Amino acid sequence: MNKIYKAHILYTKDKAHFEVLENGYVAVGADGLVIGVAENLASLGADASQFCNKTPDVEVVDFGDKLLIPAMNDLHVHASQYRNQGIAMDLELMEWLQSYTFPEEMKYADTAYAERMYRRFVRDLWRVGTMRVCTFASIHTESTRLLMHLFQEAGIGALVGKVAMNRNCPEGLSEPVEKTVKGYESLIEETFHGTSLSPTPPYPPLVRTIITPRFIPSCTPEMLRACGELAAKYQLPVQSHLSENKDEIALVQELEGTWYGDAYNRYGLFGQTPTVMAHCVFTEGEEIELMKRNDVVAAHCPTSNLNVTTGIAPVRQFLDEGVRVGLGSDISGGHNLSIFQMMVYAIQLSKAYYQLHRERPYLTLSEAFWMATKSAGSFFGKVGSFEPGYEFDALVIDDSCLNHDHYSLLERLERYIYLGDDRQILHRFCRGKEIMETKILK
Amino acid sequence: MNKIYKAHILYTKDKAHFEVLENGYVAVGADGLVIGVAENLASLGADASQFCNKTPDVEVVDFGDKLLIPAMNDLHVHASQYRNQGIAMDLELMEWLQSYTFPEEMKYADTAYAERMYRRFVRDLWRVGTMRVCTFASIHTESTRLLMHLFQEAGIGALVGKVAMNRNCPEGLSEPVEKTVKGYESLIEETFHGTSLSPTPPYPPLVRTIITPRFIPSCTPEMLRACGELAAKYQLPVQSHLSENKDEIALVQELEGTWYGDAYNRYGLFGQTPTVMAHCVFTEGEEIELMKRNDVVAAHCPTSNLNVTTGIAPVRQFLDEGVRVGLGSDISGGHNLSIFQMMVYAIQLSKAYYQLHRERPYLTLSEAFWMATKSAGSFFGKVGSFEPGYEFDALVIDDSCLNHDHYSLLERLERYIYLGDDRQILHRFCRGKEIMETKILK
Numbered sequence: 054m055n056k057i058y059k060a061h062i063l064y065t066k067d068k069a070h071f072e073v074l075e076n077g078y079v080a081v082g083a084d085g086l087v088i089g090v091a092e093n094l095a096s097l098g099a100d101a102s103q104f105c106n107k108t109p110d111v112e113v114v115d116f117g118d119k120l121l122i123p124a125m126n127d128l129h130v131h132a133s134q135y136r137n138q139g140i141a142m143d144l145e146l147m148e149w150l151q152s153y154t155f156p157e158e159m160k161y162a163d164t165a166y167a168e169r170m171y172r173r174f175v176r177d178l179w180r181v182g183t184m185r186v187c188t189f190a191s192i193h194t195e196s197t198r199l200l201m202h203l204f205q206e207a208g209i210g211a212l213v214g215k216v217a218m219n220r221n222c223p224e225g226l227s228e229p230v231e232k233t234v235k236g237y238e239s240l241i242e243e244t245f246h247g248t249s250l251s252p253t254p255p256y257p258p259l260v261r262t263i264i265t266p267r268f269i270p271s272c273t274p275e276m277l278r279a280c281g282e283l284a285a286k287y288q289l290p291v292q293s294h295l296s297e298n299k300d301e302i303a304l305v306q307e308l309e310g311t312w313y314g315d316a317y318n319r320y321g322l323f324g325q326t327p328t329v330m331a332h333c334v335f336t337e338g339e340e341i342e343l344m345k346r347n348d349v350v351a352a353h354c355p356t357s358n359l360n361v362t363t364g365i366a367p368v369r370q371f372l373d374e375g376v377r378v379g380l381g382s383d384i385s386g387g388h389n390l391s392i393f394q395m396m397v398y399a400i401q402l403s404k405a406y407y408q409l410h411r412e413r414p415y416l417t418l419s420e421a422f423w424m425a426t427k428s429a430g431s432f433f434g435k436v437g438s439f440e441p442g443y444e445f446d447a448l449v450i451d452d453s454c455l456n457h458d459h460y461s462l463l464e465r466l467e468r469y470i471y472l473g474d475d476r477q478i479l480h481r482f483c484r485g486k487e488i489m490e491t492k493i494l495k
Numbered sequence: 496m497n498k499i500y501k502a503h504i505l506y507t508k509d510k511a512h513f514e515v516l517e518n519g520y521v522a523v524g525a526d527g528l529v530i531g532v533a534e535n536l537a538s539l540g541a542d543a544s545q546f547c548n549k550t551p552d553v554e555v556v557d558f559g560d561k562l563l564i565p566a567m568n569d570l571h572v573h574a575s576q577y578r579n580q581g582i583a584m585d586l587e588l589m590e591w592l593q594s595y596t597f598p599e600e601m602k603y604a605d606t607a608y609a610e611r612m613y614r615r616f617v618r619d620l621w622r623v624g625t626m627r628v629c630t631f632a633s634i635h636t637e638s639t640r641l642l643m644h645l646f647q648e649a650g651i652g653a654l655v656g657k658v659a660m661n662r663n664c665p666e667g668l669s670e671p672v673e674k675t676v677k678g679y680e681s682l683i684e685e686t687f688h689g690t691s692l693s694p695t696p697p698y699p700p701l702v703r704t705i706i707t708p709r710f711i712p713s714c715t716p717e718m719l720r721a722c723g724e725l726a727a728k729y730q731l732p733v734q735s736h737l738s739e740n741k742d743e744i745a746l747v748q749e750l751e752g753t754w755y756g757d758a759y760n761r762y763g764l765f766g767q768t769p770t771v772m773a774h775c776v777f778t779e780g781e782e783i784e785l786m787k788r789n790d791v792v793a794a795h796c797p798t799s800n801l802n803v804t805t806g807i808a809p810v811r812q813f814l815d816e817g818v819r820v821g822l823g824s825d826i827s828g829g830h831n832l833s834i835f836q837m838m839v840y841a842i843q844l845s846k847a848y849y850q851l852h853r854e855r856p857y858l859t860l861s862e863a864f865w866m867a868t869k870s871a872g873s874f875f876g877k878v879g880s881f882e883p884g885y886e887f888d889a890l891v892i893d894d895s896c897l898n899h900d901h902y903s904l905l906e907r908l909e910r911y912i913y914l915g916d917d918r919q920i921l922h923r924f925c926r927g928k929e930i931m932e933t934k935i936l937k
Contacts, residue, residue: 136900138910138913138914139897139909139910139912139913139914140902140906140909140910140913141906141909142839142842142860142909142913143842143857143858143859143860169900170900173899356843359843359844359846359847360843360846362846362847362849362850362857364850365847388839388913388914389913389914397584397830400584400585401798401801401802402801404801404802404804405801405804405807405847407804408804408806409851415585415804416585417585418584418585455581457615458578458611458612460582464582464583467581467582467583467584468580468581468582470581471580471581471582471584471830471831472580472581472830472831474916476918
């Protein structure tokens with residue numbers, strides 16, 4: 054059944070400014086795609102009788118004084134580090150990895166443990182309004198499969214990566230290339246995955262496998278080659294880490310005899326299929342050029358940039374030069390799962406960056422919002438906007454507790470982003486369907 | 496009546512590490528002061544019969560698996576900018592001041608408006624667990640008086656500053672020196688203020704006036720002199736802003752013919768009575784020396800440092816050199832009222848600072864916690880610790896929703912600081928008394 058939603062509608066068609074529709078309407082088809090968005094019913098091609106529910110084929114919902122905005126997209130997070138969210142945050146990177154991160158990821162050999170943690174992870178993504186996520190799981194095929202099923206059951210869109218790694222890591226997290234390939238192939242065979250080669254009609258499956266070499270230092274050339282071949286053969290997207298810190302960049306140069314992006318590129322892991330790279334803190338010059346040419350998406354993870362003391366990604370430069378950028382929570386390098394808070398931190402870090410380098414202005418609210426919605430959403434399909442043809446991924450925000458003194462609609466949105474939390478999210482939609490707090494999400 | 500509280504107790508005697516008492520006890524006298532804290536009743540000088548409520552003079556409360564920690568102290572915030580929290584965050588400083596801050600502060604000439612806003616402000620401080628605050632009000636004496644009464648009624652400790660300013664500001668925010676002096680004197684006469692000259696027994700009034708020249712550029716020499724005289728005459732503490740940005744520092748040099756801290760010092764506004772200075776971003780060399788010599792406290796406001804693009808205060812240096820430091824939310828330059836979140840940002844900014852300058856390690860969790868509790872608390876009396884003789888300012892944290900996988904007590908505290916919010920604060924105590932959600936706090 055078609056639906057018409059009435060509310061104060063805010064979204065970004067482009068990064069420069071918001072579309073603001075006071076008491077606006079958005080019409081959504083039975084297929085979950087936006088039919089139209091307008092300030093009144095007539096412009097929507099609807100009439101009052103439809104809005105009064107007098108026609109049988111339209112259901113109308115009036116959200117009154119609430120805000121209706123696109124849902125959040127998280128382009129980089131480690132599901133298997135969820136237990137470690139918000140602990141050991143003042144440790145140095147190597148101690149953090151060896152004492153916390155790797156031992157934790159090993160536990161996911163146990164699917165019972167994985168299920169307990171992954172349920173919380175999926176539930177909490179739902180809570181904070183993230184309806185699409187691009188996530189690392191662990192090396193373990195069965196736990197990864199379980200995570201995919203949880204997302205499928207919840208109705209949340211996810212690209213889930215079994216992690217490929219076979220060097221520079223503890224024995225329990227190393228997997229031979231052949232086993233990794235077999236693992237991927239068994240995940241690709243999942244029923245909800247069947248149509249991954251034909252992304253019509255009208256969109257690909259909600260939950261899919263994403264090829265996930267951890268990063269170049271933890272994969273042998275054979276593993277990287279196998280990953281590239283899997284991506285090409287099954288037309289699967291790719292995610293990994295890029296140029297996060299200088300030691301890592303030097304190590305890649307030593308291991309692969311070339312610069313970081315080029316190394317991925319040689320293995321078919323840099324835009325040959327849709328690719329997202331996390332961090333890109335020290336990405337510059339020819340690496341930016343190659344990202345642009347290959348349409349590689351940068352996942353900016355501002356809390357991680359701070360917590361892990363990597364430095365600050367040059368996001369303004371990415372935007373100016375036309376590199377696609379989205380935001381990532383990067384749990385557990387990042388500590389906060391909310392993409393709204395990633396917007397706040399992205400603006401704040403751009404100010405810190407501006408202070409250091411002066412030559413570029415810092416990020417505006419509309420730019421941060423656009424990165425979190427339409428720009429990041431583009432990695433999942435036509436997601437993150439209310440323009441016609443977009444999948445209706447949306448949040449209804451009841452900001453009455455923050456809206457005590459006649460703020461404008463944009464001020465209300467800004468206050469929600471800066472001050473709000475999951476308590477104010479009243480409804481969540483993914484691909485047109487309301488995602489309720491079902492058993493899996495409790 | 497004396498009380499004994501049982502819970503997992505965490506606090507910091509010094510900045511280097513936490514005191515952690517699993518299933519510990521803290522005894523609090525009828526005067527609101529801590530009698531003792533220990534891992535068992537015997538060490539506390541109590542016995543089981545007391546704990547079983549079998550003696551009439553002790554009431555015992557068992558908080559079970561909850562965390563008991565000192566309450567938060569906010570050393571710098573602008574109550575009259577509360578409406579502007581979380582809006583216009585991507586504006587440049589001058590536009591932000593002229594279009595948002597000054598017009599907002601002018602509204603406080605209207606006590607009805609002030610009451611509406613200040614009630615929300617006091618309520619929200621309560622919510623986030625801040626039991627002591629050092630706040631700017633506005634130039635308006637009656638609104639300032641009203642804010643003092645609200646704190647008094649709520650039972651929350653506050654140093655409330657009527658703002659002195661008479662140059663470089665809009666006409667509606669300028670007040671002649673004589674009127675400012677009269678205003679202060681009328682506030683000092685408030686009944687709850689009567690004992691301000693004799694801080695025994697055993698502690699000063701919970702709510703007091705604090706002398707508050709906005710900052711040097713907005714006060715003529717006559718105003719600064721009058722402020723210094725008021726502080727000396729009535730033995731009142733002082734708060735202001737110091738060395739927040741370079742243009743401001745140059746302007747002070749031009750106006751006063753000396754460096755910033757020295758200018759305050761010449762007017763008796765730099766430690767002659769207890770003094771807290773916000774920001775101190777560019778404080779160095781002789782200014783640090785003078786702060787140390789005069790025991791001037793620095794209020795570090797990390798979100799404000801980021802949002803207002805001032806730069807990052809050298810907090811590690813303050814700690815190493817023995818300058819007292821506390822944390823401030825600095826609403827509305829800062830956007831977040833929670834001092835827990837200020838700890839997170841303080842650690843993160845110290846990491847950004849470390850990246851720039853390398854020579855000093857970044858802040859640890861215990862250092863951030865100590866700054867927010869015992870170090871900041873020292874500005875209000877013996878506040879911020881559970882050592883004997885300290886005023887019992889405390890929060891009881893029910894972190895069960897975050898504590899799903901066998902974390903240590905310190906990890907639980909860290910997770911609460913990084914991930915938690917007001918929902919997990921179950922009880923709040925100020926000076927021994929539980930501060931309930933009364934009418935004023937609704």
